[in-house]
Amino acid sequence: MSSTADSTTVRPPLISGNQTFSTITQRISEIVEIEVQKTPKAWFIAFGISSSLAGGMGLMIAYLLWEGTGIWGLNQPAGWGWAIVNFVFWVGIGHAGTLISAILFLFRQKWRTSINRFAEAMTIFAVICAGMFPGIHVGRAWVAYWMFPLPNQMDIWPNFRSPLLWDVFAVSTYFTVSCLFWYVGLIPDLATLRDRAKSGIRKVLLGIAALGWRGSNRQWSNYEKAYLILAGLATPLVLSVHTVVSFDFAVGIVPGWHTTIFPPYFVAGAIFSGFAMVMTLAVIARWIYKLEDFITMRHLENMNKIMLLTGMLVGYAYACEFFISWYGGNPYEQSIFINRATGPYAWAYWTMVSCNVLSPQIFWFKKCRTSIPVMFVVSILINIGMWFERFVITVTSLSQDYLPSSWGYYIPTVYDVGIFIGSFGLFLTLFLLFLRFLPMIAIAEVKGVIPEADPHHYDH
Amino acid sequence: MAQIFPKYVNAIPFVLAFGFIGTGVFAFGVVWYFGSPKYTDVGYRPKQPVPFSHRLHAGELGMDCRYCHASIEVSQEANIPPTQTCMGCHSMVLTDSEKLQLVRDSAKSDEPIEWVRIHKLPQYSYFDHSVHLRAGVGCYSCHGKVTEMDVVEQKQPLSMGWCLDCHRQPENHLRDLASVTVTDMTWTPPDNQAEIAKRLISEKRLNPPEDCSACHQ
Numbered sequence: 001m002s003s004t005a006d007s008t009t010v011r012p013p014l015i016s017g018n019q020t021f022s023t024i025t026q027r028i029s030e031i032v033e034i035e036v037q038k039t040p041k042a043w044f045i046a047f048g049i050s051s052s053l054a055g056g057m058g059l060m061i062a063y064l065l066w067e068g069t070g071i072w073g074l075n076q077p078a079g080w081g082w083a084i085v086n087f088v089f090w091v092g093i094g095h096a097g098t099l100i101s102a103i104l105f106l107f108r109q110k111w112r113t114s115i116n117r118f119a120e121a122m123t124i125f126a127v128i129c130a131g132m133f134p135g136i137h138v139g140r141a142w143v144a145y146w147m148f149p150l151p152n153q154m155d156i157w158p159n160f161r162s163p164l165l166w167d168v169f170a171v172s173t174y175f176t177v178s179c180l181f182w183y184v185g186l187i188p189d190l191a192t193l194r195d196r197a198k199s200g201i202r203k204v205l206l207g208i209a210a211l212g213w214r215g216s217n218r219q220w221s222n223y224e225k226a227y228l229i230l231a232g233l234a235t236p237l238v239l240s241v242h243t244v245v246s247f248d249f250a251v252g253i254v255p256g257w258h259t260t261i262f263p264p265y266f267v268a269g270a271i272f273s274g275f276a277m278v279m280t281l282a283v284i285a286r287w288i289y290k291l292e293d294f295i296t297m298r299h300l301e302n303m304n305k306i307m308l309l310t311g312m313l314v315g316y317a318y319a320c321e322f323f324i325s326w327y328g329g330n331p332y333e334q335s336i337f338i339n340r341a342t343g344p345y346a347w348a349y350w351t352m353v354s355c356n357v358l359s360p361q362i363f364w365f366k367k368c369r370t371s372i373p374v375m376f377v378v379s380i381l382i383n384i385g386m387w388f389e390r391f392v393i394t395v396t397s398l399s400q401d402y403l404p405s406s407w408g409y410y411i412p413t414v415y416d417v418g419i420f421i422g423s424f425g426l427f428l429t430l431f432l433l434f435l436r437f438l439p440m441i442a443i444a445e446v447k448g449v450i451p452e453a454d455p456h457h458y459d460h
Numbered sequence: 461m462a463q464i465f466p467k468y469v470n471a472i473p474f475v476l477a478f479g480f481i482g483t484g485v486f487a488f489g490v491v492w493y494f495g496s497p498k499y500t501d502v503g504y505r506p507k508q509p510v511p512f513s514h515r516l517h518a519g520e521l522g523m524d525c526r527y528c529h530a531s532i533e534v535s536q537e538a539n540i541p542p543t544q545t546c547m548g549c550h551s552m553v554l555t556d557s558e559k560l561q562l563v564r565d566s567a568k569s570d571e572p573i574e575w576v577r578i579h580k581l582p583q584y585s586y587f588d589h590s591v592h593l594r595a596g597v598g599c600y601s602c603h604g605k606v607t608e609m610d611v612v613e614q615k616q617p618l619s620m621g622w623c624l625d626c627h628r629q630p631e632n633h634l635r636d637l638a639s640v641t642v643t644d645m646t647w648t649p650p651d652n653q654a655e656i657a658k659r660l661i662s663e664k665r666l667n668p669p670e671d672c673s674a675c676h677q
Binding site for chain 2: 112152153194204
């Protein structure tokens with residue numbers, strides 16, 4: 001039976017290829033256990049490129065710290081540029097991982113098991129990339145600790161009424177909980193790898209990482225509880241983190257920012273972009289590591305459905321902004337939205353609309369929804385569109401606010417572009433290391449959704 | 461399957477947990493104490509090119525601070541006197557002293573002596589010396605009892621928190637300049653200091669700023 005069949009009586013299998021407990025362990029573990037020489041060539045090429053990009057970014061950041069933010073395209077009035085755009089972009093990407101691992105877990109969506117591990121990894125790496133930008137965007141990274149309420153000799157204290165401080169808490173909480181959640185989920189799989197390890201040093205390192213996991217009933221029972229609690233903790237974060245990020249804008253009085261729709265709009269956009277990124281990575285990893293039996297068409301199709309939904313939510317938000325700016329009768333709001341669609345940044349606005357609203361509509365058709373090339377291209381388009389969404393929000397509003405005499409146009413420099421591309425390098429470097437050294441699919445969880453795990457199969 | 465780890469390893473997580481907390485507290489304490497300007501800056505007492513003694517001049521001889529540091533009440537900057545000021549007396553007193561050779565050379569050649577600055581503020585902080593004196597803050601409040609120092613040293617941390625402490629609660633440092641000079645090193649707050657300070661604050665309309673732009677303009 002096809003894994004994407006829409007039957008209401010019989011559940012199609014989540015894992016195909018007649019997998020058993022031992023083949024699952026074998027297929028997933030062997031990816032990280034092969035010798036260095038047998039690592040796929042594609043991995044080395046990808047790692048070479050992405051780590052060079054990350055290194056290039058390191059040099060550019062060094063120059064940034066030396067010279068100051070003048071090397072960016074920031075100007076008066078656009079004092080927030082690509083650094084903030086990239087920050088929001090990367091934080092948003094992370095949200096799909098948390099949604100898959102926490103919310104879908106609480107809703108007992110078993111199809112999440114094949115993709116949750118690397119979606120969570122993606123979350124962590126995306127938040128690392130995101131966290132870098134607020135640190136460097138002020139140009140004085142050595143005082144980045146001022147962002148935290150630490151008692152100090154200067155008697156300075158962050159402003160608790162500022163959403164920028166809430167943001168520090170939101171993102172650092174998010175990072176902590178994501179790491180914990182990811183690690184707790186990894187423990188049984190690390191123990192599996194430990195038990196399969198041949199060399200002594202590998203045994204010891206994996207043994208330390210597995211924290212003494214033996215797979216006893218009692219350990220499983222504690223594990224399940226811990227996992228459930230962490231899922232419960234992570235669930236509100238899916239909604240709260242990007243809500244707080246949206247407050248960075250919405251609490252300001254700049255036209256185009258000061259709207260109450262921002263929190264839900266940002267959360268929908270975050271999940272939208274995150275799923276697009278999971279899709280991009282899943283399609284590539286599935287192809288390189290031949291994991292078609294684990295990440296089946298059903299998983300991909302489900303993700304495409306979520307993208308279709310969240311894409312339309314985002315489209316609704318775009319439309320709603322226009323409606324409210326007209327209905328609200330505020331001439332500044334009206335002018336900024338007319339400017340977005342027809343002004344100097346119209347090219348960015350329409351790129352955003354076509355990528356985010358139009359391109360996912362193709363997923364109404366099952367044929368497109370289940371076509372790898374189509375979903376790959378659309379997922380990339382969505383990534384582009386969601387980056388432009390943040391660009392449109394940040395830059396258009398700042399460039400043309402209340403005072404026409406100080407309107408300006410933001411032109412990025414080579415350092416804006418380079419650091420952004422470099423952040424992709426960092427992200428992919430971390431992701432490739434993850435693919436190479438940790439099980440990218442949750443072995444223990446996948447075993448739980450194959451028929452053998454339930455001897456009284458469908459016989460309730 | 462053989463055990464990878466011996467049994468005593470079971471204790472390691474606890475040791476690590478407590479060790480982590482202990483190390484954290486210790487590191488925090490070290491930075492807190494040794495990183496503070498109270499530790500790094502207070503007591504800074506560099507060797508000056510000429511062994512000028514404030515204890516002798518301002519203390520025993522009783523010269524007023526303003527005899528040499530003449531601009532402190534009128535200028536943003538507290539001046540270091542030119543060596544010609546020294547020569548006002550030393551052209552007659554101790555004219556042969558070896559210790560004063562540099563002073564005589566400097567006065568003759570018009571090349572100033574390079575004194576080592578003790579009280580340093582960062583470039584990004586704006587500080588007006590005269591404003592503080594006119595408000596009635598005495599020399600002693602920031603510089604300590606200079607009249608007892610052979611070699612001048614820094615007595616206060618000059619950190620931002622220290623500045624703010626006084627800006628928030630200036631009462632104990634305000635003198636009534638009608639009855640005491642700003643340079644008087646023996647002044648201590650009288651019993652009715654609270655009253656006096658209250659009167660001074662309302663009379664002079666003192667309002668020490670606490671906003672960023674007051675000092676970081």
